Amino acid sequence: MDATxxxxxxxxxxxxxxxxxxxxxxxSIPGLILASAFVGxxxxxxxxxxxxxxxxxxxxxxxxxxAKVVLVGAVIAGNGLPAAAFAVALSSVRLAPMVVALTPxxxxxxxxxxxxxxxxxxxAVTSWVLxxxxxxxxxxxxRTTFYAGLGGTLVLGNMLVVAVVFIVAxxxxxxxxxxxxxxxxxxxxxxxxxxxxxxxGQVAMVFGLVLGPVFHLLTPDFDLLAAGLTAGIAAxxxxxxxxxxxxx
Amino acid sequence: xxxxxxxxxxxxxxxxxxxxxxxxxxxxxVGVYFGGKxxxxxxxxxxxxxxxxxxxxxxxxxxxxxPTGALAATPLWMRLMAGFAGFAAYLAAGKRVIVGxxxxxxxxxxxxxxxxxx
Numbered sequence: 001m002d003a004t005x006x007x008x009x010x011x012x013x014x015x016x017x018x019x020x021x022x023x024x025x026x027x028s029i030p031g032l033i034l035a036s037a038f039v040g041x042x043x044x045x046x047x048x049x050x051x052x053x054x055x056x057x058x059x060x061x062x063x064x065x066x067a068k069v070v071l072v073g074a075v076i077a078g079n080g081l082p083a084a085a086f087a088v089a090l091s092s093v094r095l096a097p098m099v100v101a102l103t104p105x106x107x108x109x110x111x112x113x114x115x116x117x118x119x120x121x122x123x124a125v126t127s128w129v130l131x132x133x134x135x136x137x138x139x140x141x142x143r144t145t146f147y148a149g150l151g152g153t154l155v156l157g158n159m160l161v162v163a164v165v166f167i168v169a170x171x172x173x174x175x176x177x178x179x180x181x182x183x184x185x186x187x188x189x190x191x192x193x194x195x196x197x198x199x200x201g202q203v204a205m206v207f208g209l210v211l212g213p214v215f216h217l218l219t220p221d222f223d224l225l226a227a228g229l230t231a232g233i234a235a236x237x238x239x240x241x242x243x244x245x246x247x248x
Numbered sequence: 249x250x251x252x253x254x255x256x257x258x259x260x261x262x263x264x265x266x267x268x269x270x271x272x273x274x275x276x277x278v279g280v281y282f283g284g285k286x287x288x289x290x291x292x293x294x295x296x297x298x299x300x301x302x303x304x305x306x307x308x309x310x311x312x313x314x315p316t317g318a319l320a321a322t323p324l325w326m327r328l329m330a331g332f333a334g335f336a337a338y339l340a341a342g343k344r345v346i347v348g349x350x351x352x353x354x355x356x357x358x359x360x361x362x363x364x365x366x
Contacts, residue, residue, distance in 0.1 A: 085270070190335065208302030236294065
């Protein structure tokens with residue numbers, strides 16, 4: 001890589017160059033995997049009865065894929081707005097620590113606060129992983145520009161993917177649609193396991209996989225919340241017990 | 249007040265804005281505000297991450313076990329087999345997401361080919 005060291009602000013190059021570097025970073029393996037997950041999401045939303053405009057709007061304005069999948073899950077289940085918002089908020093809490101980790105890396109004393117607030121909208125797993133990986137190659141004053149290019153491309157590109165798939169999906173033969181709908185669970189089944197920060201997260205995932213369908217049968221109106229709280233707190237309790245045993 | 253409760257063009261958008269945008273971006277803004285003050289290792293965040301992970305896992309399991317649309321036409325055992333195969337391949341390949349997706353989809357496709365006798 002020909003990038004300059006993060007400390008030598010004098011040789012930062014032009015803003016346009018770093019914006020385009022950010023745009024180019026979106027076209028990568030993680031970006032491709034994310035696009036395939038959005039292909040699946042478009043099928044899911046279409047199937048839930050959402051319109052093209054609603055689906056594209058949701059893609060741009062919510063952006064985090066788990067939040068959208070939970071929101072569409074609540075739409076399918078016929079949950080009310082407060083229950084849906086609460087479930088989505090719980091699924092999005094994890095964004096706060098991610099932003100906490102990312103912000104100090106791209107802030108300079110001169111960065112206006114509004115820039116950081118606007119850029120935080122682009123934070124989701126893929127852009128976060130790519131940024132944390134590549135920031136060391138980007139001079140510090142250019143990192144917000146780089147991230148704007150990266151995040152903006154991912155958001156706009158996947159809005160386009162969602163729109164195209166939504167239009168095409170209705171004309172696909174049923175087996176192809178079925179394969180399309182299977183992309184979303186397959187993507188999360190693997191990426192969620194990999195993104196778990198500690199063993200407790202993986203235990204929580206296994207509990208959630210089992211309790212989700214159980215609570216769907218028991219309490220269809222609050223299945224996601226009930227499963228998430230029960231499985232999550234049980235996994236955390238095991239984590240605490242394990243910690244005490246190890247003599248912490 | 250579900251997504252289809254009010255028959256007006258703006259209601260679904262309001263539902264998405266309140267239930268989706270606000271519920272999500274509020275945490276991003278909290279993150280910017282606290283940037284640096286909150287430790288990623290704090291015990292509170294471990295619990296929050298556990299609940300959030302379990303919630304998304306519950307959604308995934310429901311999508312596989314109680315699917316809608318074209319996927320509902322496939323037998324449950326086939327979807328479960330595809331999910332397990334994909335996940336096993338993901339682990340075997342050193343946690344490569346793309347491998348898990350391809351293998352899971354391939355097993356599902358093979359099952360459907362046999363089922364529909366294409």
